[in-house]
Amino acid sequence: SSVLEIKDLHVSVETEQGAKQILRGVDLTIKQGETHAIMGPNGSGKSTLAYAIAGHPRYEVTSGSILLDGEEVLEMSVDERAQAGLFLAMQYPVEIPGVTNANFLRTAKTAIDGEAPAIRTWMKEVKSAMENLRMDESFASRNVNEGFSGGEKKRNEILQLELLKPKFAVLDETDSGLDVDALKIVSEGVNRAKDNTGLGLLLITHYTRILRYIKPDFVHVFVNGRVAEEGGPELADRLEEEGYDRFLVEA
Ligand code: ADP
Ligand code: MG
Ligand code: MG
Numbered sequence: 001s002s003v004l005e006i007k008d009l010h011v012s013v014e015t016e017q018g019a020k021q022i023l024r025g026v027d028l029t030i031k032q033g034e035t036h037a038i039m040g041p042n043g044s045g046k047s048t049l050a051y052a053i054a055g056h057p058r059y060e061v062t063s064g065s066i067l068l069d070g071e072e073v074l075e076m077s078v079d080e081r082a083q084a085g086l087f088l089a090m091q092y093p094v095e096i097p098g099v100t101n102a103n104f105l106r107t108a109k110t111a112i113d114g115e116a117p118a119i120r121t122w123m124k125e126v127k128s129a130m131e132n133l134r135m136d137e138s139f140a141s142r143n144v145n146e147g148f149s150g151g152e153k154k155r156n157e158i159l160q161l162e163l164l165k166p167k168f169a170v171l172d173e174t175d176s177g178l179d180v181d182a183l184k185i186v187s188e189g190v191n192r193a194k195d196n197t198g199l200g201l202l203l204i205t206h207y208t209r210i211l212r213y214i215k216p217d218f219v220h221v222f223v224n225g226r227v228a229e230e231g232g233p234e235l236a237d238r239l240e241e242e243g244y245d246r247f248l249v250e251a
Pocket of ligand 1: 041046049
């Protein structure tokens with residue numbers, strides 16, 4: 001089974017005033033099949049971690065490493081990261097004008113597997129994944145995320161997750177803006193991916209709500225670009241009651 005190791009990661013972001021340090025030494029090890037929740041106040045660097053793992057050009061890793069089964073992810077291109085088995089769902093999913101969802105999925109699947117999926121089984125798989133996520137079939141022929149509502153974009157991310165079958169996924173605030181019904185549908189999709197493929201999951205969230213549906217094995221609290229506290233699921237319960245105040249006072 002695979003392991004994703006984040007070691008002493010320091011990341012700065014390009015701003016108009018120059019480089020600003022955001023992550024100040026993050027250590028995190030995720031094994032396949034485990035779910036790790038990253039929680040923390042706004043501005044603590046959670047999305048920056050997601051962007052760094054994704055290889056976003058604006059986020060510069062100034063030191064540290066990210067290893068997938070011992071291979072340096074930071075030396076991989078964005079495509080190579082996907083081929084290696086990483087899946088990143090961003091807080092603000094991008095729209096891709098001129099590319100239909102169906103074509104995008106098939107192209108991504110082909111790039112990741114190194115060969116095109118057999119057409120009949122693939123069509124069936126796409127159809128049933130869309131049904132499971134209660135997505136109307138018209139979403140297959142619409143351009144990726146173009147004109148999708150916030151909730152539809154989140155479902156579309158989970159559709160990609162279920163079809164591309166990565167080893168590890170980073171989901172950044174997949175719960176934000178979802179009503180309870182949509183949250184359940186999205187969570188069921190994530191749980192199917194966990195059950196079916198032994199997905200390793202980094203679940204980034206500000207709120208504890210989604211953790212009622214997707215159970216974390218470990219909880220890490222981010223404050224000021226670092227992990228300030230770690231624990232099991234009980235830590236999320238405590239945050240639900242107490243909020244982040246005690247961390248903010250210490251910081
Ligand atoms: P979180 O996801 O925990 O809310 P972020 O990683 O989005 O936190 O942001 C962490 C800090 O980095 C914030 O202070 C934010 O303003 C700053 N930051 C992130 N990205 C940029 C950017 N592209 N330009 C300027 N500041 C940024
Ligand atoms: Mg935020
Ligand atoms: Mg964020």
